[in-house]
Amino acid sequence: MSFEAKRCGVQFSPPAIVLIYEHKETKHVRKRIIPVRNFSKYSDYSMAAERLKNHTRHRDYLEGVSQSQLEKLHIILRDHMQGLSLEHSLASFRLDPDEDLNKLDDKELARKKGQMDELFEKNRRQKDDPDFVYDLEKDFTKPTQEKCSWDDVSDDGF
Amino acid sequence: MAGDVGSIPELDQKKYDSDEQVKIICLGDSAVGKSKLMERFLMDEYRPQQLSTYALTLYKHTATVGNKTVAIDFWDTAGQERFQSMHPSYYHKAHACIMVFDVQRKVTYKNLASWYKELREYRPEIPCCVVANKIDADLKVTQRSFNFGKKQGLPFYFVSAADGTNVVKMFREMIKRAVDYKQNPSDFMDEVLQELENFDLEKKEDNSEADEVGLKAESPESV
Known part of the structure; x- marks a missing residue:
């Protein structure tokens, strides 16, 4: 039996992870509501996500849903339990290339x-991959390189 | 005195004076991928020691350079501003520095200037390189030239901790340069400090002498 996860979301009340999936053989699209139990505003989201991903009754359905997405959904759930808005949760994930993360x-x-990490995991080559090369080298030196727009003439030290 | 610079009780930084102990620091903004680069290079050897109070992760590695075996400590540091006060201990006795930025975030490239400035205040001469990480996100960036490293005469590497491009090459070359530097240090302060330490041993009892030496250490230009 295999399922293809189509979309995965979160429901606040009662707390649950909602999965839209396709049954690969029958091509039927179904909705599965997975209750999130024993999860409070103080819970560890990453442990909860891991527990769910390995849950005997749900793991086959959640195979195509990454650990990090499940973590994110749990964070949204926990934020909600703490009284934070959905807007706030979503903004906290958003990557702004100009934001100084040191702060x-x-x-x-x-x-x-x-x-x-989502992109990292997607592009990751691991030791067990057939095309893995430990000492992978690529030469990027080209005779004519574009000037980088990140280098402004006005910058001291650049 | 000099010995107190960035002292970390859990770590004995004196060991870095011995010939076979090398210290390489990894600098750069938060989330540019410093730890991921370390993990990719060390693979199975990867067993970090975490000192969370100091926002520091230590990775130990053994390498053979020429016919010599050296023990290398990589200091993976935190980019967050609230750990700024820890920086002196990062730089202390370092033999090489790997500066990392994220090709997807301009601000991390811009901040290299202040990382580099601070590094040179503490370690004016140690080998340093600039590493452009996360090229797997968009290979087109490798067609551009990033001039910060060039202007400072620093080697530059396009790397990806995710797919492994040039990670091992970069680390091996930096280890080599750290060892070379160690054998032939050109940092004036290194020599001054060494002399001071010898001096200290000889004149330990004499407090007034030691004070005078302390003043000299603060303004090496006048020596």
């Missing part, structure tokens, strides 16, 4: 890192 505290920074 954030650990929790805020973890959210941004979680966001970046």
Whole structure:
């Protein structure tokens, strides 16, 4: 039996993870509501997400949903329990390329890192991959390189 | 005195004076991928020691350079501003520096200037390089030239901690340069400090002498 996750979201009341998936053989699209139990505004979202991902009754359905997305949904849920708005939660994930992340505290920074990790995991080559090369080298030196717009003439030290 | 610079009780930084102990620091803004680069380079060898009070992660590595075996401590530091007061201990006795920015975030490139300025205040001569990380996000960036490193005469690397591009090459070259520097230090302050330490041993009892030496250490130009 295999399922293809289409969309995954969160429901506030009662707290649940909502999954839209397709049954690969029958091509039927269904909705599965997975209640989030024993989760409070003080709970560890990453542990809760891991627990859910490995849950015997749900793991087959959640195979196509990344750990980081489940973490994010739990963060939204917890933010809601703490009385924070959905807008606030979503903004905390948003990556603004001009934002100076050195000014954030650990929790805020973890959210941004979680966001970046999605791309990292997508592009990651691991030791067990057949095309893995430990000492991978690529030469990028080209005779004519575009000038980088990040270098302004006015900048001292640049 | 000099010995108190950035003292971390849990860590004995004196060991970095010995020939086979090398210290390489990793600098750059928060979330540019410093830890991920370390992990990619060390792979199975990866067993960090976390000192969260100092916002510091230490990675130990053993390498053979020429016919010599050296023990390298990589200091992976935090970019967050509230740890600024820890910076002197990061720089203390470092033999090389890897400066990292994120090609997707201009601000991390712009901040290299202040990281570099601070580094040079503490370590005017140690080998340093500029690393452009996360090129896997958009390979087009590798067609651009980032002039900050060039202007400072620093080697530049396009790397990706995710797919591994040039990570090992960069670390190996920096280890080599750290060891070379160690064998032939050109930092004036290194020599001054070494002399002061010898001096200290000889004149430990004499407090007035030690004070005078302390003043000299603060303004090396006048020596």
